[in-house]
Amino acid sequence: MSSINKVVLAYSGGLDTSVIVRWLQETYGCEVVTFTADIGQGEEVEPARAKAEALGVKEIYIDDLREEYARDYVFPMFRANTIYEGEYLLGTSIARPLIAKRLIEIANETGADAISHGATGKGNDQVRFELGAYALKPGVQVIAPWREWDLNSRDKLMEYCATHNIAVEQKRGTKSPYSMDANLLHISYEGANLEDPWSEPEEAMWRWTVAPEAAPDQPTYLELSYQQGDIVAIDGVAMSPATVIEHLNKVAGANGVGRLDIVENRYVGMKSRGCYETPAGTVMLRAHRAIESLTLDREVAHLKDELMPRYASLIYNGYWWSPERQMLQQSIDFSQREVNGEVRVKLYKGNVTVVGRRSAESLFDEKIATFDEDQGAYNQADAEGFIKLNALRLRIAANRGRGF
Template sequence: MARDIKKVVLAYSGGLDTSVILKWLQETYDCEVITFTADLGQGEELEPARKKAEMFGVKNIYIEDLREEFVRDFVFPMFRANAVYEGIYLLGTSIARPLIAKRQIEIAREHGADAVCHGATGKGNDQVRFELAYYALQPDIKVIAPWREWDLTSRTKLIDFAEKHQIPIAKDKRGEAPFSVDANLLHTSSEGKALEDPWLEAPEFVYSRTLSPEEAPDKATYIEVEFEKGDAVGINGEKLSPATILTKLNEYGRVNGIGRLDLLENRFVGMKSRGIYETPGGTILLAAHRGIESITLDRGAAHLKDDLMPRYAELIYNGFWFSPERQMLQALIDKSQEDVTGTVRLKLYKGNVSVVGRKSPKSLYSLQHVTFEEDSVYDQRDAQGFIKLNALRLRLLNQRGRN
């Protein structure tokens, strides 16, 4: 099997795990390794990853800023659907994986590579997300998943391997890490170790992207978010790019303690896991998007979207971004957004985000129809027949019960 692999594209962060994987690939498969590092807004300096890859003799090193593509082509389409998994999770990790996988496959094609490799473990969801995307885009690609192949089954063995091969180890990796972290422009997730007991409240040091609500300002912050066809296009009257919008919303959320989530979720592979998520900008964006939909979206369309949303969210969570059913749902969702244009005013205060105003040139709100004052457009007597027709089956059911 090892002889079949001549060139592999590795999703490379530059951290301990993927650095060990890089060396392991060279030793086990005796192949050329191409590294790909994606800047998705994780807030880390990525040049050290280049230096580490050069240290291993890697000739083709890709470090790419994909923040705009990430928000424009992945985050925004997902938010048009108001997608949340199991009612509260905004899918920050899930939505990043198909983009990384897509770019890996593109690089593999450019270099004629016959394999791709990821660093996801055999217990989590990411292995599924990466590999379903790989196979959807390149059915005959070979996939290497070291955590399912090697014998480095503990943190101690991983560190021993690194020391043997003179792989630099960050000081905080020499002992048992308190928890693992994944980050991008949409969110930060923390799992494992100190967080594994679901009864214990997560310590404050776990949170890295938000102030605690108790420390947030005592005065509310008001902002306005502008939308065109379901996507945010500006904040407070200033037109901005997708990634810039999410960056600014993240800062508003950080200062006001918005977007914290302690979630016990059902992984696709079957087990439950506990995660601490911070999605400051995304939490604000979701509230804003639902706010503009409330004034522009027809009731039937809105309720159909809400019915379909859990299915759509589950597809993303489980790794089926490139599936035909997700694409079909996306087409329906995008059709619903054609008139979702306007401005939403939000109040941010101590961990909470509230819609306090909304306006739109495509508004379906009619003050003439809903006013409590006298009007000439709605005959209240029409409601009597409407109610009687809707009550007919209930009355017949009751009569049958009496017989």
């Protein structure tokens, strides 16, 4: 690395990033700027200011990014019905491009030479942060302490804190044994007994959802209003994107909705077992597909489904700021112009069931779909020619002995 005078650090105020502040100051002899993002993790972020000040930090950024996160990242992702490897709703992945963007903005504002983060060298987040940073500022320098230092255990980190007079809150006995990441969309759990894929998660681990068997015996109904693919109101009450997610998390979580236990393929090459709670996202995915079932042309809907796995991989692997993701986003957003209307869902003991959908832009025509007399809108005799034309290649192959 060339000479570094100032670094912007993605700072949580926890053990790792507090150590990183002092390590950057000593290793690089540089000034550190801290950036703490409130993206709905459910914890106070303001205490990070006092911790940073105690470490000698002069420039401290603490930003409420909840609405930007929901509006510009989560909602666009759900327009694509995005899931990774058939299950994961990408709650961690989709938060990273926003943090990377803000790191670069602060670096530009403060004249910093580099950015830094606390992601480990074994995970996906290092890739996501750095790909985003390089896409937005090609010449930026990135410092990833976990790839440089030898402080590779909690005990070594604690020893470093003791040696360098870094105050650390002791929460032994109450601290969760899991590695957790939370934001407005989800909370994730890794490590401890979850490292054995055969081990069932402990009930006490879950924080946002009740167990489905302990959920209310009466279902909860919600009516979601859509405009151009986004939820804009719930039960007739207009809500901002962040408020939509907060409300759905609360209601769906109370009904046991949103738990997930998976083994996923990390971009860096290893398999990882993780558990996730995504109550709002689970409802949003199911309901969005329901409103699209009325309003999207068949071939547009099928093409979206074909593109979605590629789109999901781009987000998971850290390519939010890539030209291919932006190209796909424009196509997805174009498809949402008529995705307007209402969806009614029933939440009951861990399940989300769509029980109604309607739209002024609906392509569903009862006159054609009815099992009663179709009033001339559809001539059933036409189906014979349609079938024979589509069977032509099959019949030719069979006549030449290529059948089964």
